[in-house]
Amino acid sequence: MIALGSDHGGWALKQEVMKHLDALGLEYKDYGTYSEDSCDYPVYGKAVAHAVANGECEKGIIICNTGIGISIAANKVKGIRAALCGDCFSAEMTRLHNDANILALGARVVGSGLALKIVDTFLDTPFSGDERHIRRINQIED
Numbered sequence: 001m002i003a004l005g006s007d008h009g010g011w012a013l014k015q016e017v018m019k020h021l022d023a024l025g026l027e028y029k030d031y032g033t034y035s036e037d038s039c040d041y042p043v044y045g046k047a048v049a050h051a052v053a054n055g056e057c058e059k060g061i062i063i064c065n066t067g068i069g070i071s072i073a074a075n076k077v078k079g080i081r082a083a084l085c086g087d088c089f090s091a092e093m094t095r096l097h098n099d100a101n102i103l104a105l106g107a108r109v110v111g112s113g114l115a116l117k118i119v120d121t122f123l124d125t126p127f128s129g130d131e132r133h134i135r136r137i138n139q140i141e142d
């Protein structure tokens, strides 16, 4: 199960992500926001982060205008490694090296075509499991 969340700035791109996940047959849960009315991105970043941290969802995708505010909020939750990605290389590396469990996107930064490729890369790339990366991830939590 993939947790989705956005503020009003990310709402339209989130609709594209949902259509894409539907086409791939992947299950998701939308934690809001549910319209383009102005709202506060920390609410939705943290809702997705808690769903991932408590095991309700395996991964999350969060979106605001820049992806910055919502990723900062999500990363406040223990156990969350939210990575803001604007390219597929970063999405691949953050899975391989950081075992990132949430992808953050900036709706005003990337077009929907690139965003969906980033989503695919993030979801399809496993964690490397290398000892040095496990050690470094553990140091983040210290």
Ligand code: RB5
Pocket: 007, 009, 010, 041, 064, 065, 066, 067, 068, 069, 070
């Ligand atoms: C909302 O206006 C905007 O601040 C938000 O979408 C995001 O870009 C924050 O980092």
